[in-house]
Structures are given as structure tokens and as C-alpha cells.
Amino acid sequence: xxxxxxxxxxxxxxxxxxxxxxxxxxxxxxxxxxxxxxxxxxxxxxxxxxxxxxxxxxxxxxxxxxxxxxxxxxxxxxxxxxxxxxxxxxxxxxxxxxxxxxxxxxxxxxxxxxxxxxxxxxxxxxxxxxxxxxxxxxxxxxxxxxxxxxxxxxxxxxxxxxxxxxxxxxxxxxxxxxxxxxxxxxxxxxxxxxxxxxxxxxxxxxxxxxxxxxxxxxxxxxxxxxxxxxxxxxxxxxxxxxxxxxxxxxxxxxxxxxxxxxxxxxxxxxxxxxxxxxxxxxxxxxxxxxxxxxxxxxxxxxxxxxxxxxxxxxxxxx
Amino acid sequence: xxxxxxxxxxxxxxxxxxxxxxxxxxxxxxxxxxxxxxxxxxxxxxxxxxxxxxxxxxxxxxxxxxxxxxxxxxxxxxxxxxxxxxxxxxxxxxxxxxxxxxxxxxxxxxxxxxxxxxxxxxxxxxxxxxxxxxxxxxxxxxxxxxxxxxxxxxxxxxxxxxxxxxxxxxxxxxxxxxxxxxxxxxxxxxxxxxxxxxxxxxxxxxxxxxxxxxxxxxxxxxxxxxxxxxxxxxxxxxxxxxxxxxxxxxxxxxxxxxxxxxxxxxxxxxxxxxxxxxxxxxxxxxxxxxxxxxxxxxxxxxxxxxxxxxxxxxxxxxxxxxxxxxxxxxxxxxxxxxxxxxxxxxxxxxxxxxxxxxxxxxxxxxxxxxxxxxxxxxxxxxxxxxxxxxxxxxxxxxxxxxxxxxxxxxxxxxxxxxxxxxxxxxxxxxxxxxxxxxxxxxxxxxxxxxxxxxxxxxxxxxxxxxxxxxxxxxxxxxxxxxxxxxxxxxxxxxxxxxxxxxxxxxxxxxxxxxxxxxxxxxxxxxxxxxxxxxxxxxxxxxxxxxxxxxxxxxxxxxxxxxxxxxxxxxxxxxxxxxxxxxxxxxxxxxxxxxxxxxxxxxxxxxxxxxxxxxxxxxxxxxxxxxxxxxxxxxxxxxxxxxxxxxxxxxxxxxxxxxxxxxx
Numbered sequence: 010x011x012x013x014x015x016x017x018x019x020x021x022x023x024x025x026x027x028x029x030x031x032x033x034x035x036x037x038x039x040x041x042x043x044x045x046x047x048x049x050x051x052x053x054x055x056x057x058x059x060x061x062x063x064x065x066x067x068x069x070x071x072x073x074x075x076x077x078x079x080x081x082x083x084x085x086x087x088x089x090x091x092x093x094x095x096x097x098x099x100x101x102x103x104x105x106x107x108x109x110x111x112x113x114x115x116x117x118x119x120x121x122x123x124x125x126x127x128x129x130x131x132x133x134x135x136x137x138x139x140x141x142x143x144x145x146x147x148x149x150x151x152x153x154x155x156x157x158x159x160x161x162x163x164x165x166x167x168x169x170x171x172x173x174x175x176x177x178x179x180x181x182x183x184x185x186x187x188x189x190x191x192x193x194x195x196x197x198x199x200x201x202x203x204x205x206x207x208x209x210x211x212x213x214x215x216x217x218x219x220x221x222x223x224x225x226x227x228x229x230x231x232x233x234x235x236x237x238x239x240x241x242x243x244x245x246x247x248x249x250x251x252x253x254x255x256x257x258x259x260x261x262x263x264x265x266x267x268x269x270x271x272x273x274x275x276x277x278x279x280x281x282x283x284x285x286x287x288x289x290x291x292x293x294x295x296x297x298x299x300x301x302x303x304x305x306x307x308x309x310x311x312x313x314x315x316x317x318x319x320x321x322x323x324x325x326x327x
Numbered sequence: 328x329x330x331x332x333x334x335x336x337x338x339x340x341x342x343x344x345x346x347x348x349x350x351x352x353x354x355x356x357x358x359x360x361x362x363x364x365x366x367x368x369x370x371x372x373x374x375x376x377x378x379x380x381x382x383x384x385x386x387x388x389x390x391x392x393x394x395x396x397x398x399x400x401x402x403x404x405x406x407x408x409x410x411x412x413x414x415x416x417x418x419x420x421x422x423x424x425x426x427x428x429x430x431x432x433x434x435x436x437x438x439x440x441x442x443x444x445x446x447x448x449x450x451x452x453x454x455x456x457x458x459x460x461x462x463x464x465x466x467x468x469x470x471x472x473x474x475x476x477x478x479x480x481x482x483x484x485x486x487x488x489x490x491x492x493x494x495x496x497x498x499x500x501x502x503x504x505x506x507x508x509x510x511x512x513x514x515x516x517x518x519x520x521x522x523x524x525x526x527x528x529x530x531x532x533x534x535x536x537x538x539x540x541x542x543x544x545x546x547x548x549x550x551x552x553x554x555x556x557x558x559x560x561x562x563x564x565x566x567x568x569x570x571x572x573x574x575x576x577x578x579x580x581x582x583x584x585x586x587x588x589x590x591x592x593x594x595x596x597x598x599x600x601x602x603x604x605x606x607x608x609x610x611x612x613x614x615x616x617x618x619x620x621x622x623x624x625x626x627x628x629x630x631x632x633x634x635x636x637x638x639x640x641x642x643x644x645x646x647x648x649x650x651x652x653x654x655x656x657x658x659x660x661x662x663x664x665x666x667x668x669x670x671x672x673x674x675x676x677x678x679x680x681x682x683x684x685x686x687x688x689x690x691x692x693x694x695x696x697x698x699x700x701x702x703x704x705x706x707x708x709x710x711x712x713x714x715x716x717x718x719x720x721x722x723x724x725x726x727x728x729x730x731x732x733x734x735x736x737x738x739x740x741x742x743x744x745x746x747x748x749x750x751x752x753x754x755x756x757x758x759x760x761x762x763x764x765x766x767x768x769x770x771x772x773x774x775x776x777x778x779x780x781x782x783x784x785x786x787x788x789x790x791x792x793x794x795x796x797x798x799x800x801x802x803x804x805x806x807x808x809x810x811x812x813x814x815x816x817x818x819x820x821x822x823x824x825x826x827x828x829x830x831x832x833x834x835x836x837x838x839x840x841x842x843x844x845x846x847x848x849x850x851x852x853x854x855x856x857x858x859x860x861x862x863x864x865x866x867x868x869x870x871x872x873x874x875x876x877x878x879x880x881x882x883x884x885x886x887x888x889x890x891x892x893x894x895x896x897x898x899x900x901x902x903x904x905x906x907x908x909x910x911x912x913x914x915x916x917x918x919x920x921x922x923x924x925x926x927x928x929x930x931x932x933x934x935x936x937x938x939x940x941x942x943x944x945x946x947x948x949x950x951x952x953x954x955x956x957x958x959x960x961x962x963x964x965x966x967x968x969x970x971x972x973x974x975x976x977x978x979x980x981x982x983x984x985x986x987x988x989x990x
Contacts, residue, residue, distance in 0.1 A: 020906070021799050021835070102369075110908055146908070224911070232911050247911040301907055304371035305604060306452030308797035308906045 010286070011087040012266070012275075013134070014315040016042035020308050036253030039295065039313050043265055047273045050080045050091035077275045090266070090275065099140035100300055100310060107300045107309070109144045111135055112201070112223075114256050114295040117152035121178040123293070125185045127316070131296040132194065134314045139300060147186065148199035148223050151179055155254060156202040156224045180214045187217045199223060201250065205239040212243065223248045257292045257315055266290070276319065288320040334733030336526035339533035346728040353729070354704055357721060358711040365606050370764030372793075373449040373602040376785040378464055379595035379774055380442045380471065380481035383964055384498045387478075391957055392964040393498040394440035394487050395479050396516060401442060404474040405433045424462055431467040435519050438593035440497065442471060442481060449602070452793065454913040461782035461916075468778065468971075482967050483774045483781065485643045485935075486594045488632040488960045491585060493559060509538060509567040510587035512559070512634065517589045523731055528588045530730045531653040538569045541590055541649045542582035546637040546819065546940075550952040554580040559634065583636045591650020591676075594630065594643040595774040597781055599788050602764045608796065609765035610683040610717075615795045616788075617679045618802045618829065619896075620771040621812035622884055625821040626927055627773040627784060629935030635960075637943060637953045640817040641936040642773060648674035653730060668726070669699050675727050678771075678813040681720040682806060688835060692872040693805045701726050776935055776970050777985065783920035790917075791896060794903040800833040804876045820937060823930045826878035831892045833899070885928035897925050926987060933983045941983070942966060 019042045082092030100107060113131050115124060136142060189195050199221030203211065212218060222245050226232065232247065240247050266276040268284045277285035293316045300310040337345065384395040412430045429447025436443050444467040450456045471481045489496045491512035505515025507525040509532065518524045532538050545555045560578045564570040569586075578584035603609035628641035652674040657667040664670065673680065680698055682689055698719070705722035709715060769788055775781045794800060808828035815825050879893060887895025900921065904914070926932040933941075943949055946959045955963075970981030978989035 020797050106369075108908070221908075226911070226914070237911070248908050249911055249914045251905050299906055304451065305796075306372055306793045306907065308793075308903065311906050 010318070010320045012290075012317045012319055013087050013089045014043055014265075014313075014317065015089070015091070015093060015138075016046045016312045016314075017093075018310045018312050019046075020311050036256050039256060039297075039315070040261060040265065042313065043315070044271070047091060047265070051077075051273060077273065081275070088275075090273075093138070095137050099138055102302070104141050106302055107141075108146075108303050109135075109139065109141065110146045110148070110299045110301070111144045112148040112150060112250075112252070112297045114150045114252075114297075115152055115182070116257065116292050116294055117255065119152075119291075119293055121181060124182045127294045128182075128185050128189065130316065131294055131314065132189065135296060135298045136194075138312070138314075139298065139310065143194050143196065144298075145196040146199055146221060147189075147195045147197075148201055148221060149182065149186065150201040150223075150252070151182075153254075154202040156204060176210065179211065183211075183215055187215070190217050197221065199248075201225075201252075205233065205236040208236075208239060208243070208245070218243070219245060221246050221248055223250045225250055225252065252297075256295050257317075259290060259292060262290055262292050262315075262317055286319055289323040290317050290319045291323045292317040334522070336522045337732045337734060338526070339530040342530060342730070342732045343534070343728065345732050349729045349732055350704075350725055353725065354707055354721075358708060358713065361713060361717070362711075364765065367764055368605045370602050370604055372452045372604075374789055375445055375449045375600050376460065376464070376781070377596075377598040377600070378444050378467065378483065378778075378781055379436060379597075380444070380468075381438075381484055381487050381595060382440050382442055382475065382479055383482055383487070384476065384479045385961070385964065390961045392489075392961045393496055394438075394490065395476075395498050396439040397475065397479065398435055398439045398442060398519065401471070401474050402433055402435060405470070408470075408474070409433075425466050428459065428463060428466075431463065431470060433467075433471065435521070436592075437519055437524055438589055439517060439519050440487070441593065441595065444468075444471060450789075452789075454909055457786050457789070458913055458916055460785060461778055464778035464781055480968060482964060482971065483595060483776055483778075484964075484967055485596070485630040485773050486590075486633065488955050488963060489635045489957065490593060491559075491587075491590060491634040494957060504564065504566050506567075508532070508587045508589070509569045510589070511561050511564055511570065511573075512585065513587050513589045517587075517593070527651075527731050531588065531651060532569065534653045534655065534728065534730070536655060537572050537575075537577070538586045539588060539591075539650055539652055540572070540577050541585040541646050542579045543585070543633050543646065544582055544639040546631070546639045546953050547581075548637065548951040548953050550950055552952075555582075555953070556580060557582065557584045557636075560584055583633045583638055585634060585646070588650045590633070591643070591647040594647065596643070596770060597627070597772040597774045597784060599769045599772075599785055601767050601769075601789075601792060603767060604764070606765050607685070609767050611686060612767045612792055612795065613679075614682045614684040614686065614689065615800065615802050616767065616769055616792070617682070617806070618804055618809050618812075619788075619791070620678060620769070621809060621816040622827060622829070622881060623769075623784070623788070624771040624773070624813070625816040625825070625827070625881055626885070626924070627775060627934070628816075628822060628937075629773040629775060629939070631819070631936045631940050632943070632955050635955050637940065637955060639819050641819050641821060641934065642817055644771065644813065645817060648676045651676050653728070668701075671699055671726060672697070673810075678810050680806060680810075681716075681723055682803070683716055683720055685714065685716060688801050688803060690803070690869065690872060693803050695806050695810075698723055699726050773935070776938075776967055776981065777974050778971070779974055779985065780923065780935075783923045786917065786920050787900070787924050790900045790903065794896075794899045797903055797906065798833075798899065799835050800899070801835050802830050802833055804828055804830050805872060808876065820934075822881050822927065822934055826880055827884065828876050829879045829884050829893065830876045832875070833894070882928045882930070886925055897921055923985070931987045932985065935984065938981065938984050939963065 016039070019038070077090075080091050082089045111132065113128060115127070119127075132144070132147070135144065183198075186195065186198050190198055197220040198217055200208075200211070200219045201223040202225065203219075203222050208219075208222065222240060224232070224236075224247060226249055237247065263276055264271050266272055266285075268274045268276070268278050275285055276290060277283065277287050280287060280289050295313060295315045297313050298311065299308060301308050382395040382397060382401065384393050385391075386393065409430060409432070431447050432445045434443040434445070435441075446460075446463050446467075450460065468481055472479075475481070487496070491510075497514075497517065501514035501516040503510055503512055503514050507515045507529045508518070515525060518528060545551060547553065547555070557578055560573055562573055572586065573584070577586070601612060603612055624642050624644055630643040631637055631641055633646075654671055654674065655667055656662040657664050658669065658671045660670050680695055682693060700719055700722040702722070704725050705718045708718035708721060713721075772784055772788075775784065795802075812827045815821060815827055818825050879888065883893060883895070885896050887893060887898050904917065909917070923932065927934060942963055943955055943959055944951075946962060948956060948958050966980050969979065970984065973979040973981070975982035975985035982989055
């Protein structure tokens with residue numbers, strides 16, 4: 010079974026997913042935003058007249074294994090957490106007023122063969138949510154890539170996941186993006202965490218060149234000169250970000266959805282426990298979308314979708 | 328603004344008779360303006376900064392620094408070059424770093440020793456524009472300097488340390504006690520000779536029935552006499568009736584006494600103007616920036632000296648208010664109300680007294696319960712279709728008499744000439760220009776010694792407005808707390824030593840999912856009062872207003888509270904920047920600006936005020952008697968020039984302001 014987790018618009022609505030410490034990464038933003046969106050949706054349903062059992066700890070977990078159905082929605086075999094009403098308008102003004110940037114995180118351990126479908130799935134959701142038929146910039150983040158400003162060797166961070174992306178699979182994935190670009194669905198393409206060497210290796214294999222390389226800089230004034238020069242020469246814009254490399258770990262996902270204090274009582278506490286949906290959980294991808302009003306610099310809509318598979322046919326990751 | 332008089336300005340007794348008529352005209356024009364502009368939509372963000380300079384002339388042989396009254400000549404020379412630029416034949420900068428930028432604009436100011444410079448065209452939000460601000464400011468300074476005499480320079484101190492002393496602090500020299508200002512410290516020639524300025528000064532004095540009265544507490548050093556009686560005050564002048572002021576106790580013990588508009592309007596500030604998307608956004612920004620005014624005032628503090636004395640306050644603000652305070656004894660509450668209509672608690676130039684936004688978060692408790700308004704004007708405006716909040720705002724502004732009335736204006740009035748003196752102004756688009764939208768001005772910041780600092784604070788404010796709009800932030804506190812914060816910001820070293828009222832949670836209550844309810848707050852609110860009452864039944868009850876805010880340090884407000892209650896303005900800005908596409912180079916620049924502000928707030932870096940105090944204290948000729956002598960003044964001005972040029976690099980002067988370490 011597919012689970013589609015969403016944050017709704019995290020700019021508005023007054024939760025504090027806003028990063029409190031500048032050093033925190035958007036992994037915290039994503040997890041907090043998902044968590045509070047779940048809670049808020051649960052809350053509204055409950056306050057809308059559903060019978061509520063409240064104990065001393067707030068909302069009771071009794072029976073929430075069924076209760077979640079009131080604020081989630083099943084469509085085409087996917088469970089939307091929370092339910093999304095796609096008939097609501099996405100943006101306040103017409104499409105031409107916005108710069109829409111989407112960043113797609115392919116997650117570690119997920120077979121490259123699924124990326125074509127995943128990319129379509131993710132983009133489609135964003136388009137549907139924002140009621141638009143194209144996005145301006147798609148940045149893809151391959152798992153296991155870490156940009157290191159100190160030396161410009163962007164070696165794969167193989168030790169961390171054991172599942173680093175090989176070069177061929179990146180090129181293969183890029184083909185998918187190029188075809189979406191040709192269809193006019195995506196204005197520009199971008200990569201993340203590429204150093205100059207990797208870029209130089211990558212560019213000859215592309216029909217549509219990346220126009221953006223997004224790098225994570227702890228101290229942004231130490232960008233390797235080689236990268237700055239190379240990017241300038243190839244007309245690739247170097248942008249900054251502070252996203253986390255491992256944006257949605259399995260354990261965190263189970264914690265968010267599980268029955269314990271932190272969870273919202275959808276998943277069982279363990280794959281074979283009977284206090285929720287059973288089976289292993291495997292996050293497949295995460296997508297972040299941002300709609301900025303161009304000539305005013307106002308971020309009007311920002312949010313995340315994440316897709317996870319759950320059930321008996323999902324094999325636990327090693 | 329031309330330097331030749333463009334009309335016949337009425338003296339106060341005449342102006343007073345016409346005040347009612349002008350007010351009525353003003354109301355009608357306001358209504359017409361508002362009707363035309365209220366629907367103006369979708370303007371881009373444009374913003375501009377205004378940097379004000381003192382023009383100083385250095386006499387290296389005599390070791391004296393004087394104010395130069397050469398404003399008119401400098402502007403004339405600048406205008407000639409600007410005309411050449413426009414014609415495309417001047418020496419512009421097409422090959423240099425300012426290629427493609429319009430040459431800067433220069434404007435006269437109240438003081439004839441002042442100059443104001445703005446960018447040649449407004450800035451946009453494009454991050455590339457943000458990168459140009461600092462270099463453009465430096466360019467402006469170079470251009471200005473190039474049009475001055477070799478020994479003259481534009482410096483960005485808020486006030487000249489020895490303005491109003493007995494020595495020849497101006498060049499050319501004029502003796503004090505002229506007919507317009509009647510000041511025993513400054514001559515009439517200190518003011519821009521445009522008829523508007525002497526008339527404004529004279530009419531304020533005339534309306535008050537005495538000179539303006541500024542008493543700034545003296546900084547008591549070890550050798551300062553106690554009680555301190557301002558030794559520069561002359562009690563034996565008998566030239567003008569107003570010379571009686573000091574004999575009637577105008578000069579207070581333990582204070583530095585000043586008696587003219589020049590002491591307030593002659594100070595330099597860093598002002599930012601924004602164009603909002605529409606009226607709604609303009610009103611929202613006006614409200615949300617209001618609580619930030621005192622915070623930025625304390626953070627930019629740079630005014631520790633008046634009239635040759637170290638004073639016990641760090642900022643210029645109250646002196647501006649006092650310098651244009653036209654209230655009569657009755658309005659001030661010193662005499663029973665007989666002829667005047669009301670008691671007025673603040674000068675016409677003071678912190679905001681109203682909130683304007685039609686925002687469901689604006690609770691009626693935030694308003695000043697004692698706000699003085701003209702009910703007839705409010706009624707007229709509301710009858711004319713204006714909403715209650717805005718009508719209240721203008722009915723408050725219009726309790727003041729118009730001060731400068733040109734007889735020609737009695738046929739056609741320009742509203743902006745009459746009511747220009749509010750703190751954070753909101754301005755409707757001018758009728759003659761269709762390409763200008765609703766504008767909000769942020770005026771509390773003090774000018775900084777270097778353009779790096781001035782750019783940093785300008786850009787910080789711009790980024791805060793973007794964060795406010797993006798996160799829909801809520802900084803509302805009761806408006807009287809902001810007034811109190813304004814006073815608090817004056818204290819010596821308030822930036823580190825004082826606490827300010829600030830809202831604990833800037834985030835709005837989460838609106839229900841759109842599917843659950845069509846409109847989170849209903850759409851029927853029409854004014855603050857009704858919106859506060861119209862809270863939908865499903866919302867939880869609001870907590871008491873007093874629990875929404877608390878006293879915080881500037882560092883808490885800028886960098887965030889350690890306990891996580893208030894996230895901090897810088898983290899909010901960083902969070903905004905993480906949500907938009909920023910290129911590496913820009914982000915580095917912005918990081919250095921934000922770092923300056925972060926460190927000013929936590930005390931790692933000094934404010935200008937502290938640096939100037941330390942400079943005086945360490946000067947070999949300082950006698951610890953609060954006196955800033957001519958020699959110290961000269962050395963200070965030289966030092967300020969060096970800081971402006973070297974920006975504290977490599978342990979040079981001013982590293983405490985800008986770097987935090989010598990190497």
C-alpha cells in the first residue's frame with residue numbers, strides 16, 4: 010500500500026516548522042511539518058463533531074487505528090495522510106506571477122528502475138496541489154552525494170548508506186527528466202551537491218544541461234574556486250540550500266505514523282504487531298515545492314509530499 | 328525641491344486662521360486620493376534607501392572640524408553633472424562596477440550642512456539588486472565628495488558633536504539669534520533657505536508661544552559637576568521675547584539644553600521606503616513594522632554627543648520629536664484647556680499611535696484607549712466611504728494644525744506638504760503618477776558610520792518584510808508598549824542593558840484546513856473592534872493580551888530566545904532565505920550583513936554610540952568632565968572618516984564596530 014504524506018502549505022498556518030536554529034536542516038522542517046499537519050488534521054476532524062475520547066494526555070489513542078480514517082483519504086490505492094482536497098485553489102494569482110521550484114529527493118536504497126515512475130508521481134502531485142501544468146525548476150537530489158567545500162572531490166559518501174548512486178544511474182535518471190523537460194512540464198533542470206569534477210563528467214552525457222547546481226554550504230564563503238569558475242563557464246547557477254542528505258529515514262517515518270506518543274496511530278508499532286497497518290515501511294521519495302511571487306519575493310506556498318510503501322510485500326532494507 | 332521659494336508662505340497668525348479651511352481641503356483631497364488608489368493592485372516590490380550626510384570641513388592646521396553650509400553649491404554642482412549624465416555625455420560609470428546603474432540622486436535636507444542621497448532608481452527584490460546596495464552607497468559618497476571642496480567630506484554621523492557651541496563650528500560663520508529660529512545657539516543660516524524651512528521653524532515657535540525645548544540628560548563622568556548646569560546657556564540675552572525662555576526655567580539642571588529645530592531635524596537617519604503590492608499589504612506592513620521601530624533604533628544607536636557634551640542617551644529620536652513639537656501649553660497639559668481643542672500626548676513626530684491593518688489578528692486591546700481624534704473628521708471620512716481603521720488614523724493625524732501654508736495652496740493643496748511628519752508613514756500613491764503604488768516608510772534607524780553597516784541594516788529590513796509576508800508573521804503588541812519601548816531605546820547602551828516588550832509567538836494560529844471551513848475568520852469584519860468580537864465560535868478563546876508579550880533583550884528579539892519562545896528575527900530571515908533560490912555569492916554577502924546585526928545584538932560588536940563614547944573617553948585631552956572639546960571633535964571626525972574608508976580592516980580604527988577582533 011502506498012502512503013502519501015503531505016505537509017500542506019507550511020508558510021501559512023502558524024506552526025513553527027520554521028527552523029529555530031540556523032544550523033538545523035530541513036529534515037527537521039519536514040518532520041515537524043508533517044507531524045503538525047497530521048495533528049492539526051486530526052484535531053479539526055475531532056472538533057468537527059466526531060466522538061472524541063479525551064484522556065489526561067489529550068487525544069486518546071484508543072481506537073485511533075480506525076479513527077485515522079476520518080482524516081485520511083484513500084484514492085486509487087493510496088492512503089493520503091492527511092486527506093487532500095485537490096479542488097481547493099492552489100495559488101492566489103495567475104501562474105505567470107510565480108517561480109515554482111521543486112526539489113525531488115531520491116531516497117537511499119530505492120532501485121533506480123523505479124525513478125521514472127517516482128518522478129512522474131511526484132511532479133504530478135505538485136502540479137495537482139498547486140493547480141498548475143508546469144514547474145519552472147526541478148532540482149534532483151541523488152542519495153549519498155555529499156558536497157564537501159574543503160576539497161572539491163565530491164566522492165560518494167559510500168560509507169553512510171552503502172547505497173551510493175553510481176554515475177550511470179544518474180545519467181539514466183537524467184534521461185527521464187529531459188523527456189519531461191521536452192514535454193514542457195519543467196522549465197529548467199538542476200542537480201544538487203555536484204562538484205566541478207562530477208559536473209565535468211556529467212555534462213557530456215546530457216542533452217539538456219543542468220542550469221542549476223545546488224550546494225549545501227555550512228559556511229558559504231568557502232566555495233571552491235574551481236567550482237565557481239567552472240559553473241560560470243558552463244552558465245550553471247550555483248544556488249545554496251540547507252537540506253538534509255537523508256531526509257526521511259525509515260525509523261523516523263515509523264515514528265511519525267506509529268502508535269507511540271509521537272505517532273498518529275496509523276502504522277503498527279512493529280511490522281508484525283496488530284496495533285495498526287502491518288508490514289515494513291519504505292519511504293520512496295520526498296518532494297519539496299516552493300511557489301514564490303516573482304517580483305515581490307514572497308514565498309506564498311511551500312510544502313512537501315513524501316511517498317512510502319507499506320505492507321507485507323515490502324522487504325526491510327538492510 | 329528647488330531652492331527658490333515657490334510660493335508665499337503664511338506666518339503663523341495668518342496660517343492659523345486658514346488652518347480649518349486647509350484641513351477641510353485636506354480631508355477632501357485625502358478621500359479623493361484614497362478612492363482612486365484603494366484598488367491599486369499588484370505592484371512589484373520596489374524599495375529605496377535614503378542616506379543622509381553631514382558635510383564637514385576640516386582645518387588641519389588649526390585642528391578644527393566645522394560644518395560646511397555649502398549645501399546649495401554642492402547640490403548645484405551635482406545637478407549639473409546629473410544633467411550631463413542624463414544627456415549621456417557626462418563621465419558616468421559605464422565601464423566601472425556601476426555599469427547599468429542610474430547615477431544617484433541628491434536632495435537638500437533641513438540643515439544646510441546636510442545632504443541626502445538615494446539610488447538613481449529604486450531597488451527590486453531580485454537578489455542581484457541586494458548586492459548592489461552597498462557599492463551604490465559607496466558610489467554616492469564618492470560622487471558627493473567629488474563635488475565638494477578638497478577639505479570637505481560627507482560623513483555619516485547622526486549629529487555634529489559641537490553643533491550649537493560658542494565657537495565657530497560652521498563655515499562660513501554666522502552669529503546666532505536670527506529672527507526665524509531666535510535660537511541662542513544656532514543662526515537662522517543653519518537651515519535650508521527654502522522658504523518652507525524657516526517658515527516651519529518660525530511657525531512651530533510661534534504656535535508654541537516659545538522656542539522648542541530640548542533637554543537631554545548629561546552623562547555624568549567622574550569630573551562632571553553635580554548638579555550640572557549647562558554652561559553654554561546665556562541668561563542675559565534680550566534680543567527676542569523668546570530669550571525669556573531660559574529665565575523661565577527652560578534649561579533644566581543636569582541636562583544639555585537646546586532651543587532650535589536644527590538640533591533635531593539636523594540629525595541624519597537611514598530611512599527605507601517600500602512599495603507594497605496593494606493597500607492591504609501596505610497596511611499590514613505598516614502595522615507589523617511598528618513594533619520593530621524601537622528595536623532597530625536601539626540596535627543602530629549612534630548619538631551620544633550633543634552640543635559638545637557626552638549625554639546619557641544613545642539615540643537622536645526624542646530630539647527630532649522635540650524639535651518639531653508645536654504643541655501649546657494647553658495641548659501639553661501645562662495649562663487648562665481654554666482655546667485649544669484637546670490635550671495631545673505626543674509630538675507630531677513620534678512613534679505610531681494607530682494600527683491600520685484590516686487583520687483578524689488585530690485585537691481591540693492593542694489600540695491606544697486614549698487616542699485623540701477629531702470625531703467630525705472621522706465621520707466625514709467614513710461617510711466618504713473610508714473604513715473605520717483608516718478613518719481613525721487620519722482623524723488622529725488631522726488633530727494637528729497644518730504648519731506651512733502657501734497662499735497659493737489655498738487654491739490647490741498638496742497633502743504631502745502638510746502632514747509629512749509621522750514616524751512610520753504610509754503614503755497613498757501620488758495622484759500625478761500612475762506607476763507608483765502604496766508605500767510604507769521605516770524611519771527609526773540611525774545612520775551608521777560605514778556604508779557596509781548602512782547596507783546591512785537596509786537589507787535586513789527588506790528581508791524582514793519578506794519574512795513577514797511569507798510567514799504571515801504577527802508582531803502585534805499593544806501600541807502603548809511600543810511607545811514605552813521607544814523611550815527605553817534611548818537609554819545609554821539600551822541595546823545590551825535594557826529589555827523591550829515584544830510578542831512571544833509571531834506565528835498565526837493555524838488556520839483550519841481549507842476544506843473544513845470556507846473562510847477561517849468569516850469575511851464580515853470591518854474594523855478592529857468588530858473583528859475582535861466576530862471571532863468564529865470554533866476558535867478557542869483568545870488568551871489575555873498581557874500573556875502574548877513579555878520583556879526581551881534585543882539579542883532575544885534578533886537572535887532568538889534561548890528557551891525557544893521567540894524564534895528571533897535573524898533565524899526567521901534565514902528561514903525565509905532557505906525557502907527561496909539564492910545564489911552562492913549573494914548568500915555570502917547576506918551572511919556578512921546578518922552576521923553584523925547578530926553580533927550587534929549580542930554585544931560582540933559595538934554600536935556607533937558606544938564606539939564614539941570610548942573614543943572620547945580614551946582621548947588624551949578628555950578631562951572626564953563630559954566635555955567634547957574642539958580638539959576631540961576634530962580627531963573624532965578624522966577617525967570617523969578613517970572608519971568609513973577602512974571599515975576596521977586589519978585592526979584599523981573601528982574594528983570594535985565591525986569585526987570584533989583586531990586581526
